[in-house]
Amino acid sequence: MSYQVAVRALCEFTAKVGDLDLRFTPSPTAQEGMAGHAIVVARRGPEYLAEVPLSGEYRSLRVRGRADGYDPQANLLEEIKTHRGDISRIPDNHRQLHWAQAKVYGWLLCNELQLTEIDLAVVYFNVLSQKESVFHEHHQAQDLQRFFNQLCERFIVWAEQEVAHRQVRDQALAALTFPHAQFRLGQRQLAEAVYRAARDGHSLMAQATTGIGKTLGTLFPQLKAFAEQGLDRLFFLTAKTPGRRLALEALQTLRRSAGEAQPVRILEHVARDKACEHPDKACHGESCPLAKGFYDRLPAARQAALDRQWLDQQAVRETALAHQVCPYYLSQELSRWADVVVCDYNYYFDLNALLYSLTQINEWRVTVLVDEAHNLVERARSMYTAELSQASFGALRRIAPGGLKGVLERVNRHWNQLHADQQLPYQVYPAAPDLFLMALQKAVSAITDHLTDQPTGNHGELLRFYLDAMLFCRLAEAFGPHSLFDISRHDSEQGRPLSTLCIRNLVPAPFLAPRFEAAHSTTLFSATLSPARYYADLLGLPAGTPWLDVQSPFSAEQLQVQAVRNLSTRYAHREQSLGPIASLMARQYSEQPGNYLAFFSSYTYLEQVLAVFRARNPGVPVWVQSRQMDESQRQQFLEQFVRGGRGIGFAVLGGAFGEGIDLPGDRLIGAFIATLGLPQINPINQQVRERMQTMFGSGYDYTYLYPGLQKVVQAAGRVIRTLDDRGVVYLMDDRFTLPDVQRLLPSWWTVDSCNLPAEPPEQRATKVLSALPGQLF
Numbered sequence: 001m002s003y004q005v006a007v008r009a010l011c012e013f014t015a016k017v018g019d020l021d022l023r024f025t026p027s028p029t030a031q032e033g034m035a036g037h038a039i040v041v042a043r044r045g046p047e048y049l050a051e052v053p054l055s056g057e058y059r060s061l062r063v064r065g066r067a068d069g070y071d072p073q074a075n076l077l078e079e080i081k082t083h084r085g086d087i088s089r090i091p092d093n094h095r096q097l098h099w100a101q102a103k104v105y106g107w108l109l110c111n112e113l114q115l116t117e118i119d120l121a122v123v124y125f126n127v128l129s130q131k132e133s134v135f136h137e138h139h140q141a142q143d144l145q146r147f148f149n150q151l152c153e154r155f156i157v158w159a160e161q162e163v164a165h166r167q168v169r170d171q172a173l174a175a176l177t178f179p180h181a182q183f184r185l186g187q188r189q190l191a192e193a194v195y196r197a198a199r200d201g202h203s204l205m206a207q208a209t210t211g212i213g214k215t216l217g218t219l220f221p222q223l224k225a226f227a228e229q230g231l232d233r234l235f236f237l238t239a240k241t242p243g244r245r246l247a248l249e250a251l252q253t254l255r256r257s258a259g260e261a262q263p264v265r266i267l268e269h270v271a272r273d274k275a276c277e278h279p280d281k282a283c284h285g286e287s288c289p290l291a292k293g294f295y296d297r298l299p300a301a302r303q304a305a306l307d308r309q310w311l312d313q314q315a316v317r318e319t320a321l322a323h324q325v326c327p328y329y330l331s332q333e334l335s336r337w338a339d340v341v342v343c344d345y346n347y348y349f350d351l352n353a354l355l356y357s358l359t360q361i362n363e364w365r366v367t368v369l370v371d372e373a374h375n376l377v378e379r380a381r382s383m384y385t386a387e388l389s390q391a392s393f394g395a396l397r398r399i400a401p402g403g404l405k406g407v408l409e410r411v412n413r414h415w416n417q418l419h420a421d422q423q424l425p426y427q428v429y430p431a432a433p434d435l436f437l438m439a440l441q442k443a444v445s446a447i448t449d450h451l452t453d454q455p456t457g458n459h460g461e462l463l464r465f466y467l468d469a470m471l472f473c474r475l476a477e478a479f480g481p482h483s484l485f486d487i488s489r490h491d492s493e494q495g496r497p498l499s500t501l502c503i504r505n506l507v508p509a510p511f512l513a514p515r516f517e518a519a520h521s522t523t524l525f526s527a528t529l530s531p532a533r534y535y536a537d538l539l540g541l542p543a544g545t546p547w548l549d550v551q552s553p554f555s556a557e558q559l560q561v562q563a564v565r566n567l568s569t570r571y572a573h574r575e576q577s578l579g580p581i582a583s584l585m586a587r588q589y590s591e592q593p594g595n596y597l598a599f600f601s602s603y604t605y606l607e608q609v610l611a612v613f614r615a616r617n618p619g620v621p622v623w624v625q626s627r628q629m630d631e632s633q634r635q636q637f638l639e640q641f642v643r644g645g646r647g648i649g650f651a652v653l654g655g656a657f658g659e660g661i662d663l664p665g666d667r668l669i670g671a672f673i674a675t676l677g678l679p680q681i682n683p684i685n686q687q688v689r690e691r692m693q694t695m696f697g698s699g700y701d702y703t704y705l706y707p708g709l710q711k712v713v714q715a716a717g718r719v720i721r722t723l724d725d726r727g728v729v730y731l732m733d734d735r736f737t738l739p740d741v742q743r744l745l746p747s748w749w750t751v752d753s754c755n756l757p758a759e760p761p762e763q764r765a766t767k768v769l770s771a772l773p774g775q776l777f
Contacts, residue, residue: 017096027084060160063108084449099137219254226339233365237368268343301320345375384508391498393415411436415501483503513541554748588730594645598672622650671728676735709744713744
């Protein structure tokens with residue numbers, strides 16, 4: 001069995017040496033690189049050949065690629081590299097890599113044309129000055145063949161190991177069995193649908209109730225499809241840390257059932273800030289000991305890591321430190337060789353996504369699982385949104401180097417003109433004006449040149465603005481009906497008008513669609529993935545993507561759902577609702593003591609109800625979600641829900657405790673939900689509503705109703721987690737009795753209506769106002 005590798009990949013694997021160096025020095029953009037190559041080629045003679053396809057073999061290894069250029073008359077092969085600024089700043093290990101590529105192409109050409117010798121050149125083209133710096137070497141074909149063979153010999157051991165690994169892996173996965181005696185009700189239906197999607201190469205949306213075992217029910221069939229479909233990688237993408245943990249637990253369950261020696265490499269890839277061992281140091285060999293000599297020690301660290309196969313965050317860290325390399329960048333390298341990668345959405349869906357890039361470069365056949373996929377709409381919107389603050393920009397102008405003050409001042413003049421006549425605090429415009437964008441692009445170019453000449457000692461504000469401005473310009477080029485350009489105007493402390501500019505993505509579909517197309521199969525699953533057209537429209541799923549509503553294993557008898565018909569939690573009625581909500585919670589707790597969660601639309605509303613409840617019920621234990629809780633504080637909150645415990649946790653709907661937490665049995669026996677979760681009515685959301693109406697004909701539903709009810713169902717899903725659980729959910733608002741709202745609630749629920757308990761006269765508040773029937777706001 002042969003193994004195919006690109007020239008670049010071969011050289012990076014075998015010839016990359018020295019330090020990891022991530023000091024920020026601007027490099028040419030992809031467009032500048034292509035333009036630079038074209039300029040160099042255009043300067044050559046009419047006989048010059050560009051983009052010469054070459055390939056060759058060494059034992060079972062096939063090496064392929066395209067040489068940048070060859071002059072047959074001079075017998076000269078050129079490797080063209082674009083750069084910015086002083087050529088002396090190109091690190092030596094980069095130069096060695098460039099020469100390795102030139103030598104490999106040199107041998108492949110000699111072999112193809114039966115040449116006995118050849119001239120090689122590495123051409124460095126400065127995209128700023130358009131000057132070429134050319135370095136020549138003359139080589140005998142037999143010397144180049146020897147060099148090629150050495151690289152291939154180093155790589156072929158790895159390639160043969162990879163071929164053997166894949167064969168054993170696929171055999172093991174073909175024999176994989178479900179780790180439990182039987183599937184849960186609905187879990188088999190889900191697994192079969194996921195398997196068919198992987199087998200037939202299409203996408204799938206699956207709505208399956210919380211607690212059904214969705215993670216195991218999707219991973220198992222995807223792994224079973226590996227051998228039959230010739231799949232290379234599986235990416236399990238999550239929105240939050242709990243999702244990553246659940247995926248790893250499910251994968252451990254599969255490993256245990258198949259034996260610990262199951263030959264599947266599983267990698268947990270975490271964010272850089274969570275993996276960094278020296279956050280006080282910069283990412284280069286002169287500062288961080290784990291960056292110094294990184295590429296020299298990488299081969300041994302890579303081999304040791306992959307020998308472990310199970311590579312969660314702790315295992316990667318242990319291996320990295322044992323070999324004195326950076327854990328985060330070791331993990332990035334392992335992403336090239338792992339069979340399953342568990343990580344955040346952004347590593348596949350972001351503009352500069354690592355896994356998507358590797359998929360494209362290596363032409364992998366991948367399958368993708370998107371956990372809690374209802375989160376992808378807002379996460380993707382944020383990925384394709386760019387914002388510039390004039391207040392921060394003003395601070396930058398005061399500290400900017402002298403050579404940049406002119407271009408920054410030009411940006412500021414155009415910026416002031418944008419909001420000069422704006423009377424409203426917030427306003428949407430057709431697009432970012434061309435004159436402003438031209439000034440911003442010139443500023444980006446000037447900062448790029450400055451950073452090229454002075455890569456160290458720059459203020460953090462300059463780098464932040466530079467990156468924000470580049471993203472803004474990039475999204476401006478891709479601007480369309482999927483986004484808004486808006487200006488938020490406010491006054492400084494000195495009374496001077498300032499503004500924030502935003503290219504705000506509303507429909508991420510045009511950006512996400514290529515990511516779905518690049519995958520052999522993508523399954524998006526969640527307890528709240530309804531209605532199907534809402535997610536298909538906003539995410540850009542392929543036409544005809546099937547939607548499955550998985551049968552719930554739970555019965556209506558397990559969950560008592562009560563919609564309170566004589567209570568309004570609309571903003572205008574909040575004051576009058578405090579006492580009745582406190583009374584209802586107290587009555588339920590008195591009748592059935594245990595652990596409960598109470599969800600509110602905001603921290604302010606939570607605190608208001610909490611004050612009334614505490615005053616009336618001092619003996620009931622309560623614990624409260626606070627603003628900006630860190631991970632340890634969130635864990636302390638959850639630890640209050642002990643088996644056999646009693647008390648009420650107060651939380652905000654849509655926050656950290658509204659989804660992704662598991663409190664089975666009597667750790668949680670009920671939830672009070674005092675809101676429909678509707679997003680706030682504000683100018684931005686009203687603009688979203690107008691655009692959704694124009695594009696999809698469902699402005700109100702797409703902006704308010706669907707996102708709100710999704711949070712409600714997720715929160716209620718915390719109560720019933722297993723087939724033995726019993727519990728109660730109070731939907732505390734009269735709008736929950738409306739047919740249009742109830743149609744969006746889980747089909748296995750039976751929703752009964754109830755009235756507020758009668759309050760004692762001394763506690764009775766002003767009469768709760770009634771809204772008009774069917775009025776949602």
